[in-house]
Amino acid sequence: MSEPVRFGVIGCGLMGREFASASLRWLHLQGDLPRPVIVAACDTSADNLAWFRRVPDTRYFYDDYRQMLANPEIDAVYCAVPHHLHAQIYGDIIRAGKHLLGEKPFGMNAEDFARIEAAMREHPEVFVRCTSEFPYYPAVQQMVQWYREGAFGQIIEARFAIRHSSDMDLNKPINWKRTKAANGEYGCMGDLGIHTQHLPFRLGIRPLTVSAQLANLVPFRPGPDGTPVPCETWDNAILLCAARNDAGDRFPLQMEMKRMAPGCTNTVEYEIYGLNLSARFTTDDPNAIRYTQTVGREQAWARLVVGQKTLYPVITGGIFEFGFSDSLLQMFAAFVSELRGLPCPFGCFTPDEARLSHRLLTAALQAHEQSRVVSL
Numbered sequence: 001m002s003e004p005v006r007f008g009v010i011g012c013g014l015m016g017r018e019f020a021s022a023s024l025r026w027l028h029l030q031g032d033l034p035r036p037v038i039v040a041a042c043d044t045s046a047d048n049l050a051w052f053r054r055v056p057d058t059r060y061f062y063d064d065y066r067q068m069l070a071n072p073e074i075d076a077v078y079c080a081v082p083h084h085l086h087a088q089i090y091g092d093i094i095r096a097g098k099h100l101l102g103e104k105p106f107g108m109n110a111e112d113f114a115r116i117e118a119a120m121r122e123h124p125e126v127f128v129r130c131t132s133e134f135p136y137y138p139a140v141q142q143m144v145q146w147y148r149e150g151a152f153g154q155i156i157e158a159r160f161a162i163r164h165s166s167d168m169d170l171n172k173p174i175n176w177k178r179t180k181a182a183n184g185e186y187g188c189m190g191d192l193g194i195h196t197q198h199l200p201f202r203l204g205i206r207p208l209t210v211s212a213q214l215a216n217l218v219p220f221r222p223g224p225d226g227t228p229v230p231c232e233t234w235d236n237a238i239l240l241c242a243a244r245n246d247a248g249d250r251f252p253l254q255m256e257m258k259r260m261a262p263g264c265t266n267t268v269e270y271e272i273y274g275l276n277l278s279a280r281f282t283t284d285d286p287n288a289i290r291y292t293q294t295v296g297r298e299q300a301w302a303r304l305v306v307g308q309k310t311l312y313p314v315i316t317g318g319i320f321e322f323g324f325s326d327s328l329l330q331m332f333a334a335f336v337s338e339l340r341g342l343p344c345p346f347g348c349f350t351p352d353e354a355r356l357s358h359r360l361l362t363a364a365l366q367a368h369e370q371s372r373v374v375s376l
């Protein structure tokens with residue numbers, strides 16, 4: 001049995017709990033991968049921290065993350081806190097010599113990312129990655145394989161989107177993700193951007209220029225007592241980039257991040273169009289990839305059901321459906337594998353990719369404000 005990786009979790013909200021659940025579902029993975037054992041949890045909210053009392057591995061509970069970082073039993077930290085805290089807490093984790101799986105956008109803005117980078121430079125021995133789970137859908141990995149084999153031929157266009165509709169409910173109370181103080185100037189681009197960037201960046205697709213359409217559609221939302229308060233962040237963003245790939249193709253790259261997309265839940269869509277092959281993936285049809293087959297001079301869209309052909313084999317039979325929590329399990333498996341130097345065919349979002357992400361989103365803000373195309 002591989003030696004487990006002993007984790008502390010900072011931020012026991014939505015994502016902290018997803019990690020706890022995945023860590024307890026490790027039996028699902030067939031290989032002998034080091035299990036993340038969450039020995040410690042930290043949250044400033046007593047209620048959210050109390051949830052972790054249900055996690056059988058967790059023995060230490062903190063309301064101050066600095067105390068947690070002094071615990072020598074912890075090898076690595078998963079940190080899922082609001083964006084304005086990333087720079088300070090990620091930096092402190094790295095300076096404490098703990099490996100870090102941080103949450104997106106990995107610093108609230110470019111300046112905050114630079115602070116995290118400075119800590120990484122001081123501690124090159126610390127392994128640092130950022131989360132991004134959607135590329136772990138088997139159908140997306142099929143797309144990756146075709147791309148790496150050159151099956152698409154010259155690229156015509158690529159589009160990457162994530163669309164929510166929960167904010168279509170105008171009575172939904174405001175939360176930290178809708179305030180500039182905690183979410184920064186990026187708004188929805190900070191929350192959602194990396195979901196549209198991991199795949200193209202990893203495939204070597206680089207944005208050269210960007211123009212941006214940003215919309216704050218609902219400037220007020222109910223506050224804690226029900227009275228309307230300003231809701232200052234961007235709800236929807238469409239970025240149009242001139243892009244280049246490693247083969248030297250130049251093509252339009254579109255990234256769409258929307259909190260107000262009628263009829264969507266957390267719909268992720270990846271589309272790559274090429275002269276020889278085109279392919280489309282949507283979490284609305286999570287088991288399948290659509291791709292073109294050429295018939296004479298025509299192209300016909302085919303639907304290939306991929307099933308559970310996961311990067312890290314699982315006990316579930318190949319004919320069964322794959323879902324969101326499966327993608328998180330695969331992502332955490334990729335993190336511990338790469339951390340331990342085990343095979344990792346598609347790793348988590350890297351700090352270099354996070355740097356590019358911040359350059360892109362900073363340029364997008366400038367492009368929108370000045371109504372122009374900005375070079376990266």
Ligand SMILES: NC(=O)c1ccc[n+]([C@@H]2O[C@H](COP(=O)([O-])OP(=O)(O)OC[C@H]3O[C@@H](n4cnc5c(N)ncnc54)[C@H](O)[C@@H]3O)[C@@H](O)[C@H]2O)c1
Pocket residue numbers: 010011012013014015016042043044045048063065079080081082083085103104105131132133190191
């Ligand atoms: N990968 C994904 O699909 C995904 C989905 C949602 C959110 N996220 C990211 O995860 C992070 C957290 O988002 P969330 O939805 O889990 O938020 P959340 O509000 O549900 O949880 C955040 C937690 O951090 C705690 N916290 C705040 N300040 C703290 C501090 N100083 N010390 C310790 N704990 C503190 C809060 O009390 C809360 O429990 C964000 O970076 C967000 O962008 C990622």
